[in-house]
Amino acid sequence: MRTRTIIALFFSAITVLSSGYAGDMPAIDSLLKKMENNISISTDARAKVMLTQQKPNQGVKNFEMMYYRRDKDNAFLIVFSAPEAEKGNGYLRIGDNFWMYRRNTRTFQHINRDESIGGSDASGEDFETRKLTELYKPAADSAGNEIIKEGKLGSIAVYRFEVRAKVSDVSYPYKIFWVRTDNGLLLKEQSFSSSKALMSTAYYRKYTTVLGKFVPVLQLFIDEFEKGNKTTVEISGIVTEKLDDRIFTKAYLENLSK
Amino acid sequence: MQQVLRISYRNLIRQKRRNILLGIAIAFGAMVLILANSFSHGISKVLFERIVRYTSGHVSVSYMRNGQMMNQVFHDDARIMEAIRKAATEAVRSEESIGMFGRAIGNGQADNVILVGVDMSGKLTEKEQKEYESNFKLLYGSFNALKDKSNGIPVLLAEQKAKYLKVKMGDALRVRLTGVTNQMSSAQLVVAGIFKPANVFMSFPIFLELQDIRRLAGYGPHDIAAIQITLNDPQHTAKKVADRIHDALKPGLAVIEGAAQCRGERADLVALGFRTDSASRAFLGVKVKLAAGDSAKTFSYEGVLIAYRLAAALKVKAGDTLRFSWKGKYDTAGGTIKYVVTGIADSGAPVPDDVLLVNERDFYRAYYMSLPPAARPEVMISMPDSSNPIWSVLAPEYMLMKRCATTQEVTKIMREMGRARFKGIMVSVQSMYETASAVLKLEFALNLITLIAGMVLFFIILIGVINTLRMTIRERTREIGTVRAIGMQKSDVRLMFILETALLALFASLVGTGGAFAAMRVLSWVTIDTGDNPLGMLLVNSHLYFAPTVIATVAYNALIVVIAIGTAYFPARRASNLSAANAMRHYE
Numbered sequence: 001m002r003t004r005t006i007i008a009l010f011f012s013a014i015t016v017l018s019s020g021y022a023g024d025m026p027a028i029d030s031l032l033k034k035m036e037n038n039i040s041i042s043t044d045a046r047a048k049v050m051l052t053q054q055k056p057n058q059g060v061k062n063f064e065m066m067y068y069r070r071d072k073d074n075a076f077l078i079v080f081s082a083p084e085a086e087k088g089n090g091y092l093r094i095g096d097n098f099w100m101y102r103r104n105t106r107t108f109q110h111i112n113r114d115e116s117i118g119g120s121d122a123s124g125e126d127f128e129t130r131k132l133t134e135l136y137k138p139a140a141d142s143a144g145n146e147i148i149k150e151g152k153l154g155s156i157a158v159y160r161f162e163v164r165a166k167v168s169d170v171s172y173p174y175k176i177f178w179v180r181t182d183n184g185l186l187l188k189e190q191s192f193s194s195s196k197a198l199m200s201t202a203y204y205r206k207y208t209t210v211l212g213k214f215v216p217v218l219q220l221f222i223d224e225f226e227k228g229n230k231t232t233v234e235i236s237g238i239v240t241e242k243l244d245d246r247i248f249t250k251a252y253l254e255n256l257s258k
Numbered sequence: 259m260q261q262v263l264r265i266s267y268r269n270l271i272r273q274k275r276r277n278i279l280l281g282i283a284i285a286f287g288a289m290v291l292i293l294a295n296s297f298s299h300g301i302s303k304v305l306f307e308r309i310v311r312y313t314s315g316h317v318s319v320s321y322m323r324n325g326q327m328m329n330q331v332f333h334d335d336a337r338i339m340e341a342i343r344k345a346a347t348e349a350v351r352s353e354e355s356i357g358m359f360g361r362a363i364g365n366g367q368a369d370n371v372i373l374v375g376v377d378m379s380g381k382l383t384e385k386e387q388k389e390y391e392s393n394f395k396l397l398y399g400s401f402n403a404l405k406d407k408s409n410g411i412p413v414l415l416a417e418q419k420a421k422y423l424k425v426k427m428g429d430a431l432r433v434r435l436t437g438v439t440n441q442m443s444s445a446q447l448v449v450a451g452i453f454k455p456a457n458v459f460m461s462f463p464i465f466l467e468l469q470d471i472r473r474l475a476g477y478g479p480h481d482i483a484a485i486q487i488t489l490n491d492p493q494h495t496a497k498k499v500a501d502r503i504h505d506a507l508k509p510g511l512a513v514i515e516g517a518a519q520c521r522g523e524r525a526d527l528v529a530l531g532f533r534t535d536s537a538s539r540a541f542l543g544v545k546v547k548l549a550a551g552d553s554a555k556t557f558s559y560e561g562v563l564i565a566y567r568l569a570a571a572l573k574v575k576a577g578d579t580l581r582f583s584w585k586g587k588y589d590t591a592g593g594t595i596k597y598v599v600t601g602i603a604d605s606g607a608p609v610p611d612d613v614l615l616v617n618e619r620d621f622y623r624a625y626y627m628s629l630p631p632a633a634r635p636e637v638m639i640s641m642p643d644s645s646n647p648i649w650s651v652l653a654p655e656y657m658l659m660k661r662c663a664t665t666q667e668v669t670k671i672m673r674e675m676g677r678a679r680f681k682g683i684m685v686s687v688q689s690m691y692e693t694a695s696a697v698l699k700l701e702f703a704l705n706l707i708t709l710i711a712g713m714v715l716f717f718i719i720l721i722g723v724i725n726t727l728r729m730t731i732r733e734r735t736r737e738i739g740t741v742r743a744i745g746m747q748k749s750d751v752r753l754m755f756i757l758e759t760a761l762l763a764l765f766a767s768l769v770g771t772g773g774a775f776a777a778m779r780v781l782s783w784v785t786i787d788t789g790d791n792p793l794g795m796l797l798v799n800s801h802l803y804f805a806p807t808v809i810a811t812v813a814y815n816a817l818i819v820v821i822a823i824g825t826a827y828f829p830a831r832r833a834s835n836l837s838a839a840n841a842m843r844h845y846e
Binding site: 095165167168169170171172173191193194195197199225226 | 432436437439440442444476
């Protein structure tokens, strides 16, 4: 479950955040549209992902995995390479089918694509590419004005704007984004529960460009509910060459785990 | 017969010491049998009456949205309650049952919790009040404190949970949970009562008022959670009531009547959903030819197919976005959604003229966003029926799971449903006999073990009976010869010995029954602290629970007497077959 949560965080990051934008103080909708326009990387890709999880009284745990993505059908494969206990475990999604593979039992467990995986934080939306504008709309103040302002995040000029969910099936009904004013990169995101309690904060600390798109390669997720829980996600070795179709098969995942 | 009975009784008390010893052995066997049976029945009763009943009711109506078991929500409360009202006339109580998993933080300590709603709105019967009191033995606070919202959302929790979370009366407890729409929710709760759990299952949940958990979990005003139905005579009615509710909940075709706008044109239409499992998509691809659009995309998870004439009326082309609006059943504002048309059906395709066929996922998103009212009869006439080739792949209002016979079958079907990736709501109606058939099996297994152990014990005891009888016959051989010589019939001699044994067995088993009841009383007094040990589920308020039944008690007594008679028959027959002369000559 812990691993799945981490994967969910990772997917939240790569799904929502590889955005680029430049312009003056914009309307929130146009900001969201521009963000989502830059979300999808329309190419096959593979990358190495490292997650460092810190929990109070539990020390630090490091996870390492390989991520493969096929563009034509948005299929993906994840295989853990560390720690030893997770090595060989993996996830494979093709179309509407989503499997979890456990090396110890050498079994595939089918997971519903829309299912909250194992009851963890990883919900369906983490694995889907639903558009930001379909999910969120600008939040307005009592006068009906969009809540957006220009400010600084550290020394960087940013737009800080608030959005609220349009639909009920999103994890967080309220969010605040901080995006750079110069290139529109998202630097910080706060997620709130339905009672507007701050639940998590995400920092996107380093980006790289892949085929003209931005990919956050260093991210920090802080659990604001249970203080002391935080996870760092590092993405490296991004390769965008076409991947062999045999990678996205159960047999390949099984063989990798041998 | 009366004379023989008198002789048998006299013979029985003539050999007091021997018969008392033998009687004690039989009584002990009877006591063990009845005690063990009462204990296993007690376990079953505890599981059924105190655990299964509270967790799933005598009959339950539960749901699964998007294949997620924790999404226990149905968006039309009236539909469910009407079916229950009509079909469950024997119901004493029908109430919502909500249990949500979450994370709670007390004073510097966090733990996983289950938040359980308690319905405080209705009046409790005296029996229910007593049950609540025995389940919630409050050490601090009161049960009714759940109604007092002056300091926040009040909760009751077990002393073990309070200790782990380091909270006391009046302390705040923060919780985070994922609601029924998968939306994250958080709240601050206030400890309004700490209780001593009646069994191990009661030590996990945190109890709060039903309305509070409904709000926290994101239930809308017309949403309804799983329903638990309590019946007067569940043993006889539970399955029948479940069957009737199941029949009353047969779903129809999911239909949204509304209007669409595109390219400045407007047209009334009917939106239907199509199943997106591989078989359904392939089937649809074969049956429906396209006039325009990409068939791979149209018959995919994201496909939206429009009827030929409707497309012409709206001047829609493949790839266009249309805006679809409809009125809600409960929500007067209704709903609006945008669909990108991926294909236009050929004029000869089996799709009605005014239909928009939407992939299951996007269709149900709209359907549940604002539940539409039932379609008008004139609209339903033109909708595909079972004679239409595409009928089998159209999305129903919800999927009604077939009735199951056992817990294993329920689990298997749930797993299959999860795999089917149905995007709507699945409804399941079960009686406690299906949800807890494992409990019945457990009781059966315990009874079987008891019976086998008892029989082994009796086998040993009955060897004693046979031996005693043989000794008696041997000692009384000349007496047998005498009574035969003065005219007693063979059958009477046989009956005399059989009755002697039967009387002994009857008296002994009655004494054993008395002993069993006395032992039950004594054992019930003993307090057993099991802590968090799961074996604690076998206890009620830390005491063993016995549930003797009249039928089982009488049956065991009868069984003992019958076995004793059976055992005595052959020695008695042998005695009766002795010739009077030989018997009288017998000398040792």
